[in-house]
Amino acid sequence: MALAGWVAAGAGAAQLEAQTHDPRAFGWQVGDMVSRTVTVEVPEGLALDDASVPQPGARGRALELRSVTRRDGSADGGRRHELTLAYQIFLSPREPRTLEMPSFRLRFQGQPRVQELLIEAWPVTVSPLAPVEVSYRHGLGELQPDTAPPMLDTAPARHRLVAYGAVALLLLAYLAHVYIGLPWWTRRHRPFTLAWRQLQGLTPSSSPEQRRDAYRQVHRALNKTMGEVLFEQDIDRFMEMRPRFAHLRADFAIFLQQSRHEFFGEGQGRADAQWLLDFCRRCRDAERGSA
Template identity: 35%
Template sequence: MSARGVLGALLLQMLPLMLNPASAVAGLRWLRMEEPRNFGYFVGDTLQRHAYILVDPDDTLQAASLPKPGAVNYWLDLVSVEVRESRAQGGKLYRVTLVYQNFYVPLDPRKLTVPEWPLQLGGGSAVIPAFAFTASPIRELFPEKSGETVDTFLKPDARAALVSAGWAPHGLALSAAVALLTLALLAWHYAWWPFGARPDRPFTRAARKIAALAGNAVATANYRAALLALHRAFDAAAKRRLLADDVDGFLAQHPEFAACRAEIAKFFQSSREVFFGGSVAPLMPLDAVETLAAQLSAAERTR
């Protein structure tokens, strides 16, 4: 074939690319870079670059075309390569993260360049562009030129400044005062010491005493002591001796106890049978007396 014929064949093969340049990067929609700062790097610092590559849904990024971690040149290492794939804008979005580490020790601020890297796609190619940054020296080489010697060039460690606690001690004192006040109010509400002996909580004292009586004995010393403790609570609340016939008047003066009317009547009847009737099986056992005392204690705290 003549030279003219060969040239004609090449032109025919290149004609589609000339008419449609996008076919040269078929499958690649766009490539966008997210770069770190391009200044202020010292020896040992790392740079993290992100390349976002959007391709057609049926296209793929060839893993074999990715750079391999290792030395790029004598002053730059590729520390790691990470690829994440997701769906976006009707296609595949690849995020390629490249972490480089700088080992260049410049004598003065120096502009360095991370080289570009070509990537292969299933239906085309893409190029991660080069990235230029400025590396800075970490110390001055000739301190004596500024009137300092090697011995005096390194400054002594700065003294740590005293950090003012500010309002912290006052806040701590205020918190402690609020906690003590809350504890005092809680002790007053539940008739704890030293508020346990106040006259307006007789049923609370009785409930505490009855709860301390062990067993469920009927017509025994413990049971009688429980009955007497609750009787004394009724007397203290009424400010006189309260008998069974006085219950209606007592409840009229103290309506907060009206919900326990039936149990109070049963208590007085059981007490009469134990102390005056010689009954060995009263209507209200010790656990029922304890329950009534607890209910009356809760009711008197609502006043």
């Protein structure tokens, strides 16, 4: 009975066999994918141990296992397992070199005993990308001429630069107008500053019409500064509105009295031209904030 059992086990083991479909053994280069397929017919009572199937992931080898595709199916009297192992070549030799798809053992659990099936290695010859010594004709050899840089269209960048420059100039012009132009124009067109310029030609020998015109210029400056026509009874209100002129209150009262006398012959005697000039200058200084 023991002899019969051994014979039966030997017969079961003989039924376990594999067929491999291997790639050609030559003509490969770095980066190529090389695949081999292993088909195993497994009789009833045995099951493939998944732990014995090669696993991808090992790095740094000249021939690296990238993936393992497994297809299982039924066969006469058992199971069929088809394993497709895809390797990638990571070696670029200086001369032809033979690598090996490594061998491995598939283990099968079951009755009558645990069995293993050896899958032999398979050679793969890797060729260099270029021969060791090449002709020194143009385009060959160890040193190659520099590749000319690609010609890029710079028109969009130039247009954007012009647009940015135009916007920057507009902003600078606006800032110059606000912080330089307007203050300068305002200073040049202050009411008493304009009146002072008009009175520069006034002298003691000026005609009555010239003198009256000088009074009109000063009145115009007073009215523009206050925002309405200034009369004697409005002096205190004017000083409250424009406190920088407060120290000239007495001069304002004298001016209005002299003006009434000049135009209507009322009040005290006529003020001389020099006093009118000095009064306008003092008003101009107060307007500037310098007095």
